Amino acid sequence: MNDLNKQMNQWIAYIEEKLEVFMPKQEQFPPVIFEAMAYSLFAGGKRLRPMMLLAACEAVGGEKEEGLPFACAMEMIHTYSLIHDDLPAMDNDDYRRGRLTNHKVFGEDMAILAGDGLLHNAMEIMADACYHNPSKKTTGAMQAIAHGAGIHGMLIGQVVDVFYEGKPLEANILEFIHINKTAAMIRAALKAGAILGGATDTVAESFALAGEKIGVAFQILDDILDVTSTMEELGKPIHSDERNEKTTYVTLYGIEKSREIACKLSDEAISIWNELGEGCIFLKDLTEYLTKRTY
Amino acid sequence: MNDLNKQMNQWIAYIEEKLEVFMPKQEQFPPVIFEAMAYSLFAGGKRLRPMMLLAACEAVGGEKEEGLPFACAMEMIHTYSLIHDDLPAMDNDDYRRGRLTNHKVFGEDMAILAGDGLLHNAMEIMADACYHNPSKKTTGAMQAIAHGAGIHGMLIGQVVDVFYEGKPLEANILEFIHINKTAAMIRAALKAGAILGGATDTVAESFALAGEKIGVAFQILDDILDVTSTMEELGKPIHSDERNEKTTYVTLYGIEKSREIACKLSDEAISIWNELGEGCIFLKDLTEYLTKRTY
Numbered sequence: 001m002n003d004l005n006k007q008m009n010q011w012i013a014y015i016e017e018k019l020e021v022f023m024p025k026q027e028q029f030p031p032v033i034f035e036a037m038a039y040s041l042f043a044g045g046k047r048l049r050p051m052m053l054l055a056a057c058e059a060v061g062g063e064k065e066e067g068l069p070f071a072c073a074m075e076m077i078h079t080y081s082l083i084h085d086d087l088p089a090m091d092n093d094d095y096r097r098g099r100l101t102n103h104k105v106f107g108e109d110m111a112i113l114a115g116d117g118l119l120h121n122a123m124e125i126m127a128d129a130c131y132h133n134p135s136k137k138t139t140g141a142m143q144a145i146a147h148g149a150g151i152h153g154m155l156i157g158q159v160v161d162v163f164y165e166g167k168p169l170e171a172n173i174l175e176f177i178h179i180n181k182t183a184a185m186i187r188a189a190l191k192a193g194a195i196l197g198g199a200t201d202t203v204a205e206s207f208a209l210a211g212e213k214i215g216v217a218f219q220i221l222d223d224i225l226d227v228t229s230t231m232e233e234l235g236k237p238i239h240s241d242e243r244n245e246k247t248t249y250v251t252l253y254g255i256e257k258s259r260e261i262a263c264k265l266s267d268e269a270i271s272i273w274n275e276l277g278e279g280c281i282f283l284k285d286l287t288e289y290l291t292k293r294t295y
Numbered sequence: 296m297n298d299l300n301k302q303m304n305q306w307i308a309y310i311e312e313k314l315e316v317f318m319p320k321q322e323q324f325p326p327v328i329f330e331a332m333a334y335s336l337f338a339g340g341k342r343l344r345p346m347m348l349l350a351a352c353e354a355v356g357g358e359k360e361e362g363l364p365f366a367c368a369m370e371m372i373h374t375y376s377l378i379h380d381d382l383p384a385m386d387n388d389d390y391r392r393g394r395l396t397n398h399k400v401f402g403e404d405m406a407i408l409a410g411d412g413l414l415h416n417a418m419e420i421m422a423d424a425c426y427h428n429p430s431k432k433t434t435g436a437m438q439a440i441a442h443g444a445g446i447h448g449m450l451i452g453q454v455v456d457v458f459y460e461g462k463p464l465e466a467n468i469l470e471f472i473h474i475n476k477t478a479a480m481i482r483a484a485l486k487a488g489a490i491l492g493g494a495t496d497t498v499a500e501s502f503a504l505a506g507e508k509i510g511v512a513f514q515i516l517d518d519i520l521d522v523t524s525t526m527e528e529l530g531k532p533i534h535s536d537e538r539n540e541k542t543t544y545v546t547l548y549g550i551e552k553s554r555e556i557a558c559k560l561s562d563e564a565i566s567i568w569n570e571l572g573e574g575c576i577f578l579k580d581l582t583e584y585l586t587k588r589t590y
Binding site: 024029030032033084087089090107108109110112113115116117119120121123124126127128130131134135136138139140142143145146147149150151152155156158159160162163173176 | 319322324325327328379382384385402403404405407408410411412414415416418419421422423425426429430431433434435437438440441442444445446447450451453454455457458468471
């Protein structure tokens, strides 16, 4: 296992331990909602968004503990979005990460509520952190996350994705979906982490910009891997885009050109990390890993 | 029209004007989500939660403008909860306030996303307000609202309501549902308003306590009116609880005893307003109106 993998695994272990702490405790009534929320929150995953938030906080000289509530909130928001995306009325997926989707286990009503519950919980955790220490740092981080997740961020990406389902997409619409559905939350994670770590507005904007580039490159690579890799390598069904007649970067531009676009975005993000200096080495390695996997 | 009605109508007009301001603007892509969000947000309604928040803020000497973002956020959270409650997987209602429910007009996928969008938008508005002026007041109001809406508030009330659907309820479970599903947000509105207006912790807790009593009394009265009033008087189908074989205060205790319980809670809330003094006259009149209607 190389150094990056070791560091990622350490982050993942740390984040999963803290996610437990920030999950609501079951009280007197039906445990089902808490089970449903935990089922999807603890279903594996690379914990990229909280990892990036915490790494960005450290990269500018902050303490990771300051970022924790916001990092955990981000993962809860990400998980809520997956639960709702999988619903029968949306993508109607039966499996995610090799396990039954939330609504297949807990029913559609509880899955909707489990998603809602995770979003509520994220809001509660961040509100608590802001109240505990009301400052431009805490409220700025919450603002970055709220905007990244919201109606001009992740949510509108999902709306447009659902809206154009089964229809061919123009390149600008596909780019809009990737920028919002995937990249907005990665952008928010890096920006929020930098703000919490005490970065100036200009530096925080550099983190945000790197995040947007990483997010889009990551999604393009995902489109490519859907075509080029085997199910064993990817750990999920391949050729799903083709089966769903989905417009992707690959169907629009072909594999080679798509790889070029992703590489260019990745290199631009790496330039930003280089300019920002030593503190960003982990983020630079992570960027390489996320946007240039060739398996 | 009596004085209270006039004042309520003035509040409603003011709140509806401001809700427009705080709604996200449509940008380049499909207007459907913005239409779906607006469809339910501007479907009438008494705007009780934002009205109470703003009135509480003024009652302790605050300016209503300080409460506005939080008041509008509360109404958006309330509306999101109605959209999701009406979904086929939940209560499966076709009509609300005499109009088709959100999913009957925009489809189930867009209704889920419109609900999500309103909750996201509430979070964005409150985060912006807190960032603009990070203080114990703003973050405390956001915290009160986040907790009132969340997994130990409104949401758990809905979960328990869904969980026990079609089963007979014990009195303590019915009380739990009313306290959480209905009263938690009224409690939060009054507490958040008082905090924003500059109340001490003790006074803010008095507002919260009054809110809980009003919320439960209001819900019990709703159960009673479902049995005693005509459809013309109520403006919605009556006897719906009986048709749905729903356990209510009326099925558990009968009409007379239910009215006694509601009256006692209402009187306790009114005592709190009396103790808090002159500033709370509107809230006192509103409490009478909401918990003692006899038609």
